[in-house]
Amino acid sequence: MKDFAASEDPAVQAQLDRLAALSLPQGRLGLDTIRELLARVGDPQKHLPPVFHVAGTNGKGSTCAYLRAIMEAEGLTVHAAIKPHLVRYNERIRIGGKLISDHELAALLKEVLDLGEELGPSFFEVTTAATFLAFARHPADACIIEVGLGGRFDATNVMERPAACGIATLGIDHEAFLLVPEEGAPEEPMVRIAFEKAGIARPGAPLVTQTYPEELEAEIALRASLAGAPLHMRGRDWWAEVNEAIEYRDRHGAITLPLPQLPGRHQGDNAALAVAMLRHQDRVNVSEAAMAEGIRSARWPARLQLLAQGPLTELAPAREVWLDGGHNADAGLAIGRHFAGQRLHLVIGMLANRYPQAIIDPLEGQLASVTAVPIQGSESHGAEAFPGARWASDAADALRGLPDDGLPVLIAGSLYLAGKVLAANDEIPD
Structure with a gap:
């Protein structure tokens, strides 16, 4: 399946037409191509502001929206890479709070497509390289990167030490990609999903998760341990009750936060995950007041x-x-x-x-x-x-x-x- 995109800007559309011609070669999985593509554009992933990397079946986009709103409420400059776009491709690359301009977008896509043409990269690999290049060229206090598909082999999974990684809710999705039989991978479908999502774990980077059934938590704990990632799991290392407010607590203490304006009880859970990610890392400082304001002000289109x-x-x-x-x-x-x-x-x-x-x-x-x-x-x-x-x-x-x-x-x-x-x-x- 291709991710269709269109633009009223002719220069952008010319590059989107080139993107639309790309596809994932049948049977190719792994990070070799994205790593080579990034090397050709100067390895921008090594020069990013502190990264908050979020995976999950549902809720990861909303969690990213809360992270962004909270940090912006603190007065921080934040880049965000969200997917998929809804109307304009520009939505995928937000620089310092604003969607990337058509002029910069056209130039970035052309640069990446020209340098990586004979590699046969996918739509998502080109998009990721262009995003990291944009983020590396614009100073910021933090950047938020949403996983596109799975985690382990997602094109975004090339950062060496994010400030924090998060896993939102888990469920069966993208079966044709995530449940393909593979030697050494779990056979039970939901455990396999947990295995794939936990692939974003990185040495020394906190991995913050929701609560899951016991067998899924065991799989995530195993992957975090093998990666050398400190694990902070809801119900074990942090707690949040979502009723008339979000009653949150962890080793740092307890705080009461407002419910989001976004409809649905699950949005309180997504907001709590964003708070837990921020409180279990030490590279970006955010106050409780900013957490409250960000939760109230966060917006996320097309979700109820x-x-x-x-x-x-x-x-x-x-x-x-x-x-x-x-x-x-x-x-x-x-x-x-x-x-x-x-x-x-x-x-x-x-x-x-x-x-x-x-x-x-x-x-x-x-x-x-x-x-x-x-x-x-x-x-x-x-x-x-x-x-x-x-x-x-x-x-x-x-x-x-x-x-x-x-x-x-x-x-x-x-x-x-x-x-x-x-x-x-x-x-x-x-």
Whole structure:
């Protein structure tokens, strides 16, 4: 699957066209190509500000959003590498709080693509090299890097000693990549996922995690020990109760923090992980006041986002329109918890390698209607994947076809679909 991107800037689009022609050669895994590509552009990964590296099946993007908001509330200059982009490729590279400019983006991509052409790098390897090059060229107090796929063989996994590494929630996802049989790797699927995510552990770098079933915690502990990474696991080394506030404690003491503005109880857990990462490292100083302010101010588009008034939501007047890019079982459970006991309409579009029931089943008995849509530009499920659902050409068509009952609408199933919805409603991430 390719990560499609487009730009209104001709210079950027010329490089995005080159990126779109790249693919991961069948059967090639490992970090050799990204290391060689980085060497050709001066090994920028060796010249980064303190790095906060975050993996996980769900919650890693939100954890990165809290890390960024907290450090910026402290007055620090922060770079951030987040994926995937929703509307513009520029969203992947945030320099000192602002999206990379089209001019710098075009130049960086051209530089990396020219120098690494005969290596046959992937979309993600070129993106990672360009990101690290940008971060190394702009001074900052810290940088936040989200893992793209897995951890062990993700192109970002080349830092020698991050300030801290974090692992968010774990679940089954990207089976075609992460569950391929491999000698020496665990056979049980969830343990294998833990094995892959824990591959970001680095000697001397704190590895901070959520709590997991016993066999997963044992696997992560083993990988941390083998890597020489100090392990700080929720329920063993730090604790957080999420109710009317976040009651957090660790060896440094106890603090009370506000709940995030982002909807969903799981967001309190993601915020707690960000706090734990900051409190278990010693390269960036952040006050409790900044932690509180960052948790309150953090924003993360397309994760249980209530859409504002715009060209798209005007097609569904007098009702709430929610957007969530979640596409796996864990995301479905979070959506189900948020809308528990509430009747709603579901508009769903999913990539062909995803499972519609992951989102539909947690809402069983609550759905007034289901409307399925394609995802233009991506290989997505057709109408046959959604038995009993109405088919619409896009999200706008889906909203126009709803009954006038005032019930809320959830548009869900894919971050690719979410990007198109945000663009259609003039809510472009900045």
